[in-house]
Amino acid sequence: MMWKAIGYSAAGTAHTAADKGCEDAIRFRSVYGNDGEALVCCASDGAGSTQYGGWAAEFSTSRMVDRISQSVNTPAGVTEAAVYAMVEEIYEELHAEAEYRQADLSEFSCTLLGCCIMDSRSVFFQVGDGAIVRNDGLDFYTAVWWPQNGEYLNTTSFLADDPTFKDLRIAVIHEPVAEVALFTDGLQLLALNMEAGTVHQPFFEDLFRVVRIAENEEEVGILQQKLAEFLESSQVNSRTDDDKTLFLASRLVS
Amino acid sequence: MYLYTMDEYISFEQIPFGSDNFAENPEPRCPCVLLLDTSGSMGGMPIDQLNDGVLTFKQELMQDPLAAKRVEVAIVTFGPVTVEADFHTVPNFHPRTLETTGDTPMGAAINLGIEMVSRRKREYKEHGIAYYKPWIILITDGAPTDEWASAALNVREGENARKFAFFAIGVEGANLDILKQISVRAPLKLKGLMFREFFMWLSASMKMVSGKTPGAAINLISPSGWSEL
Numbered sequence: 001m002m003w004k005a006i007g008y009s010a011a012g013t014a015h016t017a018a019d020k021g022c023e024d025a026i027r028f029r030s031v032y033g034n035d036g037e038a039l040v041c042c043a044s045d046g047a048g049s050t051q052y053g054g055w056a057a058e059f060s061t062s063r064m065v066d067r068i069s070q071s072v073n074t075p076a077g078v079t080e081a082a083v084y085a086m087v088e089e090i091y092e093e094l095h096a097e098a099e100y101r102q103a104d105l106s107e108f109s110c111t112l113l114g115c116c117i118m119d120s121r122s123v124f125f126q127v128g129d130g131a132i133v134r135n136d137g138l139d140f141y142t143a144v145w146w147p148q149n150g151e152y153l154n155t156t157s158f159l160a161d162d163p164t165f166k167d168l169r170i171a172v173i174h175e176p177v178a179e180v181a182l183f184t185d186g187l188q189l190l191a192l193n194m195e196a197g198t199v200h201q202p203f204f205e206d207l208f209r210v211v212r213i214a215e216n217e218e219e220v221g222i223l224q225q226k227l228a229e230f231l232e233s234s235q236v237n238s239r240t241d242d243d244k245t246l247f248l249a250s251r252l253v254s
Numbered sequence: 255m256y257l258y259t260m261d262e263y264i265s266f267e268q269i270p271f272g273s274d275n276f277a278e279n280p281e282p283r284c285p286c287v288l289l290l291d292t293s294g295s296m297g298g299m300p301i302d303q304l305n306d307g308v309l310t311f312k313q314e315l316m317q318d319p320l321a322a323k324r325v326e327v328a329i330v331t332f333g334p335v336t337v338e339a340d341f342h343t344v345p346n347f348h349p350r351t352l353e354t355t356g357d358t359p360m361g362a363a364i365n366l367g368i369e370m371v372s373r374r375k376r377e378y379k380e381h382g383i384a385y386y387k388p389w390i391i392l393i394t395d396g397a398p399t400d401e402w403a404s405a406a407l408n409v410r411e412g413e414n415a416r417k418f419a420f421f422a423i424g425v426e427g428a429n430l431d432i433l434k435q436i437s438v439r440a441p442l443k444l445k446g447l448m449f450r451e452f453f454m455w456l457s458a459s460m461k462m463v464s465g466k467t468p469g470a471a472i473n474l475i476s477p478s479g480w481s482e483l
Binding site: 185194227 | 266267270271272273274275276277278279282318319320382384385386387416461462463465475
């Protein structure tokens with residue numbers, strides 16, 4: 001185990017009140033490849049007002065993590081072009097599903113954000129809001145991109161919006177990343193300082209402090225359980241009624 | 255792993271995990287303007303029920319701690335056109351008992367409501383406050399007695415530009431044909447005097463406002479229960 005990774009999606013109180021389940025989704029795994037262990041994670045927020053947004057979020061994250069995992073061991077590896085092709089493929093699959101169910105493609109609206117962290121190279125991608133945060137190496141947490149919101153807080157861009165993916169952002173960073181976090185928009189107002197345009201450092205410092213000292217899979221399992229409790233706690237729910245997803249990963253220092 | 259603290263060992267399981275150090279962002283707001291017909295024909299039971307309904311609206315929103323902080327309510331009555339209450343978050347919204355007077359200058363009331371949400375959005379922007387799409391709710395039992403073509407045009411333009419969502423509710427006696435020409439969304443006819451049920455629906459819909467919507471869609475609960483349509 002080279003990565004200590006935990007991640008969870010919790011239903012928002014507004015969703016529960018409206019008899020809707022959680023429409024966020026998260027998938028992550030470690031993949032052993034030619035260049036050691038790669039950490040692959042993908043999260044998505046299905047649009048609450050749509051019929052199949054939650055399904056699209058589940059489908060897209062699971063498909064994306066599978067495709068990246070396969071790509072890790074190809075000669076070219078996970079490149080910008082490879083990620084673009086995967087997103088294109090998922091769009092086509094959502095399109096086919098919409099035709100099959102005779103529904104409008106917008107009923108499959110979901111955001112998509114994720115990463116593949118390798119030894120000395122990382123790939124990040126994002127459509128829509130939420131954010132990916134990484135430790136910049138000097139224990140400062142920085143967002144890879146600022147969330148894409150429109151004029152209104154509940155508007156954003158979705159994977160199914162546009163076959164040309166003008167809102168898809170992909171970045172490749174050629175440096176080691178020791179800590180990465182990823183969250184959907186339900187946590188945006190808790191984890192980001194909107195006016196300053198910065199990541200709220202104490203929030204991630206508190207969380208990573210404990211992830212850092214975990215030493216084995218059993219302890220990671222305990223943290224996974226505690227993350228779920230934290231995301232479902234009244235202190236979090238008093239600040240957000242939306243579905244929320246949080247992923248935290250710290251490289252094991254040996 | 256074990257940590258040594260003072261004179262006792264604690265196991266990994268006992269280490270608290272979480273954070274209550276959240277960013278201090280202002281609560282996002284959702285402005286809501288009620289355009290209420292207080293013309294003579296609303297006298298008696300209708301205005302009493304409407305007053306009760308507005309109080310119910312406040313009580314329902316107060317029960318949701320987030321909605322209470324996020325929804326801002328303003329009231330415009332007609333006629334004559336009066337800003338009965340400017341935008342306030344729910345705890346600071348203290349509706350007065352409305353009385354009926356005068357005719358039905360609906361066109362001017364709608365235009366004022368639209369101006370009010372535009373101004374409110376500017377104020378949010380100036381103060382770095384995030385916000386949701388404003389709602390404008392028109393409730394009437396009659397037909398405009400003033401020029402309403404410009405109001406209809408402004409509603410259409412505003413809806414197309416996604417500046418706000420406009421809803422028209424007709425009480426018994428309302429001219430639904432004219433309401434159809436004003437509102438892009440089909441106007442809804444109130445069953446009897448079910449104002450209370452209507453306002454419970456409105457508050458429940460507003461509590462869902464943080465849900466994501468592709469395009470111009472708005473999250474709404476089915477209006478069955480209070481609507482004839």
